[in-house]
Amino acid sequence: MTKICSNQYAMNSPHAQKLSDDQSQKLYWACLEILEHTGVRMYEQEALDLLKKAGAVVTDGNRVRIPSGLVEKAFSTVPKSVTLCDRNGNPAIRAGGYRSYFGTGSDCLHILDHRTGEYRDSVLQDIVEGITLCDALEHIDFAMCMFLPSDVQQDIADRYQMEAMLNNTTKPVIFVTTEFxxxxxxxxMAEIVxxxxxxxxxxxxxxxxxNVTTGLRHNKEALQKLLYLSxxxxxxxxxxxxxxxxxxxxxxxxxxxxxxxxxLAGxxxxxxxxxxxxxxxxGWGGNMLDMKTTVQPxxxxxxxxxxxxxAHYLGMPSFSLAGCxxxxxxxxxxxAEAALSLFTDALFGGNLVHDVGYLESGLCGSLPQLVICDEILSWLEAFMKGVDVSDESLALDIIDEVGPDGQHINSDHTLKNxxxxxxxxxxxxxxxxxWQRKGSKDLGQxxxxxxDTILAEHKVEPLPKDVANAVHAIVEKPTA
Amino acid sequence: MADFQNIIDTLIEGDQEKLLSLAQSALDEGISAKEILEKGLMAGMDIVGEKMEAEDMFIPEVLMCARAMTAVINNLLKPLLAAGDVSAAGKVIIGTVKGDLHDIGKNLVAMMLESAGFEVYNLGADILPDKYVEEIKDKNADILCMSALLTTTMPMMKVTIDAVSEAGLRDQVKVMIGGAPVSQDFAEQIGADGYASDAGSAIRLAKEIMKR
Structure with missing residues (x-):
């Protein structure tokens, strides 16, 4: 499993920073001022009650002004690193610091069918194949459902998505649901597993x-999920x-x-x-609407x-996006866009990096694109390693022994390394x-x-039969 | 019945110790050194060559196989082989042309040719046309292999071929060329008999050229 790690040991791997700590502090103070002075709307009674009880001021029914002290207090209790296990309960991801892990995104409406080249609505089988691919790819660390299945009952499509993820990978899964x-x-389902x-x-x-409507308007479903899961x-x-x-x-x-x-309100x-x-x-911020196309890039x-x-400044783990x-x-x-975005997130040390394999600004997915991203991540894993400049790696004795006239291609040192x-x-x-002899194929081909090779050969470790049945029973009888 | 397949597999793994012991057991069973060489070692190296061309093997792995094979020949088989038993696949003179010091690819081809059963004389790098001519005469060579990595030294290949012709040896040797800037077109232009883009295809070409 990949663990690309930016700057974990001082200067032992490349790293980058765009905001200075002073800029982050200024930004943090701005957030506090917005919360205290402007306030946010919250469309869920329990949230309002909790905040009011803690000292926030609620006016106009649901407009909440949150004192800075509550934010500061929250930082003293929230964990600074989050460990996600694999399906068997073994720690797999330690999100925090500069460690980067990569995974797919969720809910693409379309797929670029790799068998026919057709652009079409995605179906449940696409999720099964996509998650199987995630399970097989070495540099994909977690899975999100990738597609919205058009061929199942739409109001419970998220149950089908969760079941397909649980059945087809042992890697950590991140779910998204429409309703609470x-x-x-x-x-x-996760508790059953x-x-x-x-x-x-x-x-x-x-x-x-x-997903929350905006920073200043918190919809009911988002707040319900936040409180329930917390x-x-x-x-x-x-x-x-x-x-x-x-x-x-x-x-x-x-x-x-x-x-x-x-x-911070959340x-x-x-x-x-x-x-x-x-x-x-x-782990992304400063979204904009493309004013030419109305697309959100x-x-x-x-x-x-x-x-x-x-997030680093605040000492918090981040969930960012790249490979899209x-x-x-x-x-x-x-x-080009996949490589650039994966490269920046690895370099800056985003922790859980999702949306790998997305096309069409999050509306379309492609399995070959995911495989190309896996190759880019393999490249990045090698790039992000520090350089070992030790007596052993310098091999001065070998350099001297072989001298200017000898060659290293068949030396033991080469064989070993x-x-x-x-x-x-x-x-x-x-x-x-x-390349010609191999069929003159481009990267896409x-x-x-x-x-196709992976889908034909990869076998996912199945859930025990009774567990799979119990999970499926929830799809059959969803909570209203 | 000797287990040639086991010898072949072990050679491909590059496991020298195991290969030595397998060859020794085969000899103990009464299998002839010639048969072990041809049906075991040579057959194995043929597969190694194919794998290398298909990018299924790393070069150091290939060289490990070659090294294992040489160890068996030198330590066990050589004293038992009659002079006529090993008819070399052919005699090869190989070198990098005058003015060019690059020899990694050329050495690789030399080692691979050797393990494919050719008798190889590796002259080194920066070789004058006259030196090639002298060696072809002296060793009674079948193939001349030339390498160049620089566009500026490529013309020396033509000069060398001309020198070989002038010495009256052009009918005796086939000429193979290789190196990054060299191409099939260039080979035809200067009157070489063949071009190989990598070590794997060089072996294939050398075997093919010997049958012409």
Whole structure:
């Protein structure tokens, strides 16, 4: 499993920073001022009650002004790192610091069918195949459902998604649900797999992604999920989607401030509900609406990195996005945007990096694109390793022994060490002639073939029959 | 019945110790050194060559196989082989042309040719046309292999071929060329008999060229 790690040991791996600590502090103070002075709307009574009881001021029915002290207090109880286990309860992901883990996104409406090239509505089988691929790919660390299945009952599509994830990978899964009841059922399923409520809480192998209307307007479903999951001790990421130019001023700093005011409001609530509840910050900030196309771009350079810096400044784990593209095809733009975004997140040290394999700004998914991202991540894993400059790695004795006239290709030192260097699986290095002999295929063609090979060969460790049946029973009888 | 498949598999794994002991057991069973060489070692190296061309093997692994094979030949088989038993696949003169010091690829080809049963004379790098001519005469060579990595030294290949022709040896030797800037077109232009883009195809070409 990949553990790309930016700057874990001082200067032993590359790292980058976009916001200075002073800028982060200024941004933090701005968020506090918004919460205290402007306030946020919360459309859930329990949230209002909890905040009021803690000292917040509620006016106009549901407009809440949160004192800075409550935010400061929340930071003293929230965990600074979140461990996610695999389906068997073994720790797999330690989100926090500069450790980066990568996974897919959720709910694409379309798929670029790798067998036919057709652009079509996605179905349940696409999720099964996508998650199987996630299970097999070495550099994909967690799974999200990737697609919205158009061929199942739509109001309980999220139950089908959760079941498909649980059945087809042992890696940690992050779920998204439409309604609150969907989150309750997803937790029920996870508890069945973990062997009980306490077992899941102790070794969570799942987390919930919660979308919030905007930083200043918190919808009922988001708040219900936040309170329920905090109480259960299940990790969650709480993501207001402030749109620069629409629901927040268009400048990056202002959009960040509005968005993160909402994130801090969620943090306060989670800790008021249960001190110590795990909480993950969004790792992108400064969204904008593309004023030419009204699309919300995923690979926007200006929304990248500063939110990860801000999370580092606050000492919190982050949930960011990369490996995604606005392109409609698995083409040059898709490869370039995937590589650039994965590279920045690895370099800045985003923790849980999702949306790997997305096309069309989050509306379309592609299995070959996911495989290409896996290759990019393999490259990045090698790149992000520090350089070993030790007496052993310098091998001065060997240099002297072989001298200017000898050669190293058949030396014991080479034999012992050559495999430690990185070799591509999909990126082509062969000479023109050899490449021609292999069929003159481009990266997209090679990735497509690789998808077919994996789907034909990879066997996922199945859930025990009775567990799988009990999980399926929830799909059959969903919570209303 | 000797287990040639086991010898072949062990050679491909590059496990020298095991290969030595398998060859020794085969000899103890009364299998002839010639048969072990041809049906075991050579057959194994053929597969290694194919795997290398298909990018199924790393070069150091290939060299490990070659090294294991040489160890068996030198330590066990050589004293038992009659002069006529090992008819070399062919005699090869190989070197990097005058003005060019690059020899990694060329050495690789030399080692691979050797393990494919050729008798190889590796002259080194920066070799004058006259030196090639002298060695071809002296060793009665079947194939001349030339390498160049620089576009500036490529013309020396033509100069060398001309020198070979002038010495009246052009009918005796086939000429193979290789190196990053070299191509099939260039080979035809300068009157070489063949071009190989990598060590694996060089072995294939050498075997093929010997049958012409």
């Amino acid at each position: 009841s969907g989150a309750v059922d997803a937790v029920k 973990a062997g009980g409520e306490r077992e899941l809480k102790q070794n969570p192998f799942t987390a919930c992604y919660i 109480d259960k001790g299940i990790p969650l990421t709480y993501i207001p989607s402030a749109q620069g130019g629409v629901t927040a001023p268009v400048t990056v700093a202002a959009t960040m401030a509005v968005n993160n005011a909402g994130v 943090l306060v609530l989670s800790q008021l509900k249960r001190e110590g509840a795990p909480y993950i910050f969004p 995923y690979c926007d350079p200006e929304k990248r990195a500063q939110a990860i810096d801000f 593209s606005e392109s409609k095809l698995v083409d040059q733009q898709a490869a 050559y495999k430690k260097r990185w070799y591509p699986q999909l990126f082509e290095r062969a000479s023109y002639n050899v 090679r990735a497509t073939e690789h998808v």
